[in-house]
Amino acid sequence: MALKTGEQYKESLRKMRPNVYKWDRLIEDITTDPVTRGHVASVAHSYDMSFDEKDAYIYTAKSHLTGEIAHRWNTLPQTAEDQMHNARMKRHQYRHSGTCKGATCAGWTGMTVLWAVTQEMDKEYGTNYHERLKNYFKYVEDNALALAGAITDAKGDRSLKPSQQKNKDSHVHIKEVREDGIVIRGYKTQICGIVGANEIIVVPGGGYGESEKDFCLAVAVPRDVEGLTCVITRKPSDTREEEEGWDAPKVGTITQAYLIFDDVFVPNERVFMAGEYKYSGKIIGYFAAIYRAAIGACVAGQGDVMIGAAINMARANGLSQKVFQDKLTQMAINNEINYGTGLGAMLAGKQHESGLYIPDALLAHVNKTQVAKLPYETKVITQDISGGIAETGCIPSYKDFQSELYGEHLYKALEAATDGESRTRAARLAEWLTVGAGIPGCMHGGGSPDGAKMVVKALTKWEDYAADAKRIAGITGEIVEPKKK
Ligand SMILES: Cc1cc2nc3c(=O)[nH]c(=O)nc-3n(C[C@H](O)[C@H](O)[C@H](O)COP(=O)(O)OP(=O)(O)OC[C@H]3O[C@@H](n4cnc5c(N)ncnc54)[C@H](O)[C@@H]3O)c2cc1C
Structure with missing residues (x-):
């Protein structure tokens, strides 16, 4: 099977x-x-x-x-x-x-x-x-x-x-x-x-x-x-x-x-x-190249849901998508940077002699540094658009809404351009995505961004770039890294 x-x-x-x-x-x-x-x-x-x-x-x-x-x-x-x-x-x-x-x-x-x-x-x-x-x-x-x-x-x-x-x-x-x-x-x-x-x-x-x-x-x-x-x-x-x-x-x-x-x-x-x-280092190296290329897709997928949650909140609050379009577009850009850098790493990779295809390590690690940054901006925008009820601690619990004493008042208090229950559900999702359990390990999932930066430093061709710049500038004099004094 x-x-x-x-x-x-x-x-x-x-x-x-x-x-x-x-x-x-x-x-x-x-x-x-x-x-x-x-x-x-x-x-x-x-x-x-x-x-x-x-x-x-x-x-x-x-x-x-x-x-x-x-x-x-x-x-x-x-x-x-x-x-x-x-x-x-x-x-x-x-x-x-x-x-x-x-x-x-x-x-x-x-x-x-x-x-x-x-x-x-x-x-x-x-x-x-x-x-x-x-x-x-x-x-x-x-x-x-x-x-x-x-x-x-x-x-x-x-x-x-x-x-x-x-x-x-x-x-x-x-x-x-x-x-x-x-x-x-x-x-x-x-x-x-x-x-x-x-x-x-x-x-x-x-x-x-x-x-x-x-x-x-x-x-x-x-x-x-x-x-x-x-x-x-x-x-x-x-x-x-x-x-x-x-x-x-x-x-x-x-x-x-x-x-x-x-x-x-x-x-x-x-x-x-x-x-x-x-x-042992080979296992970590190959693993990180595959994982850190793909994690851009995870955060982009969650970012897509954050865009949807933010639009729903805006509408539930009585505001049109247009009011927040610039911010929503920034969210989409963040998603596609992470997704696209990962895809780029995959395209620039090569096949190992065993048959396994391994993405390009430099681009995969660059992606990890941005996965540890851009989704957080996307979360901030989601909260910004949603209003205080999407931040933690600003909505009563489901049980309170069931109260015979005050439940009905809570529904009414949360009513806006939609009914109180729908607005509360929308806010709970925005909260969960931004400060709750929906966070997909952007910072440390797949390893720390500092670790990724070390690989970027190791794989970047610093001397080649300095030599190119000298040639383009027509420099014939000696410019070298100063000796330790
Ligand atoms: C949502 C989520 C899902 C995860 N899923 C998995 C999983 O499925 N499988 C799995 O194996 N792991 C998983 N992890 C664990 C993840 O791989 C680790 O969190 C990550 O590698 C960082 O390790 P750490 O948490 O021990 O942090 P630390 O290693 O303690 O890092 C904390 C900080 O200290 C720095 N640091 C650490 N050591 C040094 C040093 N010697 N010198 C200088 N700086 C240092 C780091 O760069 C970082 O900035 C997951 C993590 C998260 C958040």
């Missing part, structure tokens, strides 16, 4: 061992619990879209392993067009739910990056990681699985290496090597889409040297593997999201999780790196 419907996907989650907690409570059924159902429903929508007459081409692709049509997040992007479809899918997904569908993103990217890196490792070390990965990839495709990607370690003191931390568990590491596999332990944090995932791809959180080889591991584990506990994080609008009224968005919701690996055994067939530190 290469394709699953949303319902079949939900069924696969129901069969898993419950190991996800929130509010110190074990979630028995992830597909129906108020804490998790929104995210699962939005991932299920992507499964259903794979059968959509009009848009299936975005959500599916031809498998490089079998030639069959599979979910896009189960296939290897081999061309610029394939990667651009990744961007189109992400923008489409955000347009649907206003937020991230983690279980069709980072884990998929991790698996495709390992496709390339395992081939490089096998060449140097004579290992058989690529064959293992190929079998795993086939398993993922055959079972139409959703994957989360765990890169970020808890890290501990940021100025120290993993091996120097007072608690080795700050980074997931190899505790024991056995003949039939490895035992891993430690913490991965802020991992998106865990509740919607069947499997988790775990890779190193950084590029490391020999002293850190215990931290250089790449594995695939079932989300419900023995020894793993997942704790879902709290968000500003959480309690509202979990109730039935209009305080909660009607589609989507994002969930991050902390992963506690407490001596988890991973059999050899699911181990794709175990100590080959020289290649």
Whole structure:
């Protein structure tokens, strides 16, 4: 079975061992619990879209392993067009739910990056990681699985290496090597889409040297593997999201999780790196190029929804779109800068010898620096257009509107060019998109903008540009970088 419907996907989650907690409570059924159902429903929508007459081409692709049509997040992007479809899918997904569908993103990217890196490792070390990965990839495709990607370690003191931390568990590491596999332990944090995932791809959180080889591991584990506990994080609008009224968005919701690996055994067939530190940086490099090119599409998709939310608020307040057109146009420009820079990175990329297509690193990292900036301006404009009720803390709760004593007065107080309930719903969405849980990790999702700037600095051809400028100016005298005094 290469394709699953949303319902079949939900069924696969129901069969898993419950190991996800929130509010110190074990979630028995992830597909129906108020804490998790929104995210699962939005991932299920992507499964259903794979059968959509009009848009299936975005959500599916031809498998490089079998030639069959599979979910896009189960296939290897081999061309610029394939990667651009990744961007189109992400923008489409955000347009649907206003937020991230983690279980069709980072884990998929991790698996495709390992496709390339395992081939490089096998060449140097004579290992058989690529064959293992190929079998795993086939398993993922055959079972139409959703994957989360765990890169970020808890890290501990940021100025120290993993091996120097007072608690080795700050980074997931190899505790024991056995003949039939490895035992891993430690913490991965802020991992998106865990509740919607069947499997988790775990890779190193950084590029490391020999002293850190215990931290250089790449594995695939079932989300419900023995020894793993997942704790879902709290968000500003959480309690509202979990109730039935209009305080909660009607589609989507994002969930991050902390992963506690407490001596988890991973059999050899699911181990794709175990100590080959020289290649840990390659995983991060390829991953960042793919992810940071595509994240422009995520924020553009959410920006599209913000434009819609701002227009609805203006109209609900009795003002026409025209009043705010200049601001709305700026929102559209911000969206397209992020989307377009990502597409540019994809077009300027190249195919790795393994077949994986990798976007251009310089443009992808430039995009990340702007993803950490422009959506925030878009959020400011959304609030500006909407008025105070879209800022946090300015609308009574759904429950108060139900009050026999004063509910009717609240409806009347919020009435403007539309009825009180419609205006309140519109404001709640604007609030959720700008200061609530709808924020798709613009700043740190996919890594910090400062990290991206370091790559831009490293890849920019400063000396070539200085030489060009000298030639154009006709300079024959010596102009050199001053020596350190
Ligand atoms: C919404 C969201 C979704 C996410 N989803 C995922 C996911 O699915 N999978 C996943 O693996 N991760 C995920 N993450 C985690 C994300 O990748 C990290 O937040 C990001 O890499 C930054 O790491 P950090 O949060 O530990 O911040 P830090 O590393 O603590 O960074 C904080 C600041 O300190 C700077 N800094 C850090 N170390 C140093 C140093 N040694 N020297 C100088 N400056 C330094 C950084 O540049 C930054 O400015 C997600 C994050 C968010 C916000």
